Amino acid sequence: MIALVNNFIQLLIILLLAPMVGGLIKKIKALTQKRQGAPVLQMYYDLYKLIQKESVVSETSSWIFKATPYIVFATAVVGALLVPITTLVPSARFTGDIILLFYLLALGRFFMCLSALDTGSTFGGMGSSREAMISSLIEPSILVSVFTIGLIAGSTSIYEMMGAMSSLGNPLFHPVFILTFLAMMIIILAETSRIPFDDPATHLELTMVHEAMLLEYSGRHLALMEYGAAVKQLILITLVVNLFLPMDQFIALTGAGGFILSVALYFVRVVFIAVLIAVAEVSTVKFRFFSIPNLAALSFILSFLGFLQYFVLGR
Amino acid sequence: MDSYLDILSVLILLSSIILVSHKRIKSYIKTFRIQSALIALTAGIMGWNSLIEEGSLDILVVCIIIILLKVILIPRLLHKTYGSIEYKVEKDFFLNIPLLIIICCGLVVFVYFSVSNISGLNEDHINLQVVNSFSVILIGLFFMISRKWALGQMIGFLVIENGIFVTAMFSTHGVPFIVDIGIFIDMITAILIMGVMVMQINEKFESININKLRNLKG
Numbered sequence: 001m002i003a004l005v006n007n008f009i010q011l012l013i014i015l016l017l018a019p020m021v022g023g024l025i026k027k028i029k030a031l032t033q034k035r036q037g038a039p040v041l042q043m044y045y046d047l048y049k050l051i052q053k054e055s056v057v058s059e060t061s062s063w064i065f066k067a068t069p070y071i072v073f074a075t076a077v078v079g080a081l082l083v084p085i086t087t088l089v090p091s092a093r094f095t096g097d098i099i100l101l102f103y104l105l106a107l108g109r110f111f112m113c114l115s116a117l118d119t120g121s122t123f124g125g126m127g128s129s130r131e132a133m134i135s136s137l138i139e140p141s142i143l144v145s146v147f148t149i150g151l152i153a154g155s156t157s158i159y160e161m162m163g164a165m166s167s168l169g170n171p172l173f174h175p176v177f178i179l180t181f182l183a184m185m186i187i188i189l190a191e192t193s194r195i196p197f198d199d200p201a202t203h204l205e206l207t208m209v210h211e212a213m214l215l216e217y218s219g220r221h222l223a224l225m226e227y228g229a230a231v232k233q234l235i236l237i238t239l240v241v242n243l244f245l246p247m248d249q250f251i252a253l254t255g256a257g258g259f260i261l262s263v264a265l266y267f268v269r270v271v272f273i274a275v276l277i278a279v280a281e282v283s284t285v286k287f288r289f290f291s292i293p294n295l296a297a298l299s300f301i302l303s304f305l306g307f308l309q310y311f312v313l314g315r
Numbered sequence: 316m317d318s319y320l321d322i323l324s325v326l327i328l329l330s331s332i333i334l335v336s337h338k339r340i341k342s343y344i345k346t347f348r349i350q351s352a353l354i355a356l357t358a359g360i361m362g363w364n365s366l367i368e369e370g371s372l373d374i375l376v377v378c379i380i381i382i383l384l385k386v387i388l389i390p391r392l393l394h395k396t397y398g399s400i401e402y403k404v405e406k407d408f409f410l411n412i413p414l415l416i417i418i419c420c421g422l423v424v425f426v427y428f429s430v431s432n433i434s435g436l437n438e439d440h441i442n443l444q445v446v447n448s449f450s451v452i453l454i455g456l457f458f459m460i461s462r463k464w465a466l467g468q469m470i471g472f473l474v475i476e477n478g479i480f481v482t483a484m485f486s487t488h489g490v491p492f493i494v495d496i497g498i499f500i501d502m503i504t505a506i507l508i509m510g511v512m513v514m515q516i517n518e519k520f521e522s523i524n525i526n527k528l529r530n531l532k533g
Contacts, residue, residue, distance in 0.1 A: 173318055175325040175443065182329075297413035298336055301420050302329070309325065312427055312443045 003092040007081060010091075013263060014080045018234040019043035019227070021274055026201075028278035043230065047223050055219030061119050068115035069217065069224035075108035076231040083238050086262035087162050087248045097156040098146050098239075105191070105232055109135055112225075116213035123205060127212025130289065134197055134209065137296035138190040145180045145187070145303035148310060149243060152176070158239070166246035175313070179306035181244045186299035188240065188277065192233040195281040196295055207286060234270070241269040316364055317440045320485070323357045324447040327481060328423070331454045331474055335415050335461070338407065343470045344393050350474070351385035354481055361488060373492040384499060389473065389506055396510045397466060400517040407464050415461055422457060423450045444485035451478030465513045465523040469506065476502050 023040040030037025057066060082101045084091045113132055116124035150156045153164035171177040190197045193210035202208055214225055247265045251258050287295065330350040337343055355378050362374030408415065426449045431442060455478050459471030480498070483490045517523050520530060 173322060175321045178322060178325060179329070294336060294412045294416075297416045298333070301332060301416050304420055305325075305328070305332075305423065308423060308427060309443065312431070312446050 003090045006089045007084070007092050010085045011077070011081050013085060014083070014234055014238065015077070015231065017267075017270070018230040019047065021234050021237065021270060022230050024271065024274045025278045025281070028275060029282055032278075032282050043226075047227055050223035050226075051220055053219040055217070055221045057221075058119050058216065061216075064111070065115050065118045065216070066221075068111045069221040069228075071111045072108040072228040073224045073231075075104045076228040076235070079104045079235050080231055082158060083235050083242075084159050084162065085238065085242070085266050086259060087159065087166060087246075088251060088254065088258045088262050091159050098150070098158050098161065099143075099156055101158070101235070101239075102142055102146070105235070106135065106139075108228065108232070112213050116216070119216045121216060123208075123212045123215050127209050127215075130198075130209045131213060134190055134292060134296075137293060138187055138299065141183055141296065141300040141303045142187055144300065144307055145183045148176065148180055148303065148307045151307075151310060158242075162242045162246065162248075165243050166249045168246075169249070171244050171246070176306045176310045177244060179302045179309065181240070183299045183302035183306065184240050184244070185276070185280070186295060186302070188233075188236050189280060190296070190299075191236055192229070194277060196284050196287050197292060199286045237270055237273050238266075241266065241273055245269050245272075316360060319360055320357065321440060321443055323353055323360070324444040324481070324485065327353050327357070327477075328447040328450055328454075331451045331458075331478075332416060332419050334470070334474065335419055335454060335458055336412050338412075340397055340407075340464065340466050343467060344390050344397070347393075347470055347473060348386055348390045350477060351381060351389075354477055355381040355386060357481065358484060361484060365489060374489050377492065377495050380495075380499060384503065385473075385477070389503070392506060392510055393466070393469065396469075396513055399514060400466075400523055407467060408461050409463065410461065415457075419450075419454050419457065422453045426450045426453060441486060445482060448478055448481040448485050451481060454478075463524050463526055465509075465516060465525055468525075469509050469513070472505070472509070473502075 020040060020043070023038070023043050026042075027037050027040050079101050082096050082098075082104075109131065113128035116128040118124075146156075149161055149165070153161040155161060155164075165171050165177075168174060168177075172181060189195070193200055198209040199207060200210065203211055205212075210229070214222065217225055247269070248262060251261055251265075253261055327350060330346055330353060334343060334346040334350070337346060358374055358378035358381055362372075362376075362378050365371050365374050410418075423446070427446050430446050430449055452475055455471050455474030455476075458474060459468050462468055462471065476498070480495075513523055516528070520527050
């Protein structure tokens, strides 16, 4: 029972924090360009405004178009339930693990591609074909890096993987995990449609990928889609933060005090990863679409070399 | 110390793979410079260790020579050679980049299976470091045969030399000083001769694409 309450509190933290991370990245980007930028909380206002508006649905579309926003949001929330923030308090045991998490997110993405095709607009078809290509290119690298961590932890449950990583001390000083960490950073950029893969700020027809799939949505549906994307981004950041920068081993407190301290440290690490993403966005340009396989191959090779180093080291 | 050397050996391997994934000659030179800086750091850590344990300065001197030679002098020479040939945008490699990277990965697997059977090397750390540094040699060789431009091949040669140096460092923790100096002098002579030859090729054939060397001139 206590474990379920703990899980629920952690889910609430992720849901509340999710829109702020995107705002933070935008703010850092604006500051590097000497602009003032939108306030960090801008996305909350946007969601509030969108939820009050009615959503317009095309007459030619089928039920998939109306069901997709709910599926995208629901998969993101269930995914967030599978990712604990801290190992200090016990989490409820689910049968689901990290593989389920990635395929839940893939389910949301699949329906997003379908709904973009559903209305028959040209941009939607273009966006979904590009999204399908990017996600299939990045999938081998996700699986290899996840399995490498799973092999070392001896389990694919996220809670146990986090425990194993925090018992290592500082994973980034380990030859296996420095490679896996770099691969995961490229995966985050690809999965959340950030700059080398897709520009989140543009609505230029020729380059957009993620935005092209949302073009037909409005009102409540659009709010759900955007909120789902923000939650998905925070899930991936939480995973990287907890697996590669664990800090639970430094906290001596137990109970509520330990939980609050752990969540505070979690905020700090999320901000750190957001800064890293913003720096990556500022310092590169969007790649030509046919150069994306190069980056995906680099990410795959990083995770595969990490896997290989594990066998060479034999521990 | 061993864990730092593990990390550095991984980063050196990574820099050579990133070198293969680059398209432009300027980024080749930049990546080569970063790789040399990592090698200098490795030599610095080993030199500091040997200074404390045995009181010998040899490896630290080698480290300083690497910084002067490979991080500063040779990249500058390469930039100079690059500046003196006329630049043409041209596809520089025979295969596409994802395939090149995956072949590099196959090379690392090959090295792992061949090196792990050598008896006497089977200590954990030494095994890892030798696998990583030995793969740098093969990746340098592969880089050399995958590029069309003569400058890319010069950099491939330099990466092979880096790989040999690092393999020697990791497997023996310091070769005799005089051997290192001999290798460095050989290398700098080779680079000077190659630089002159690239300029000559460019003057005679109006391109440094080695595919065009067969064209008749007269």
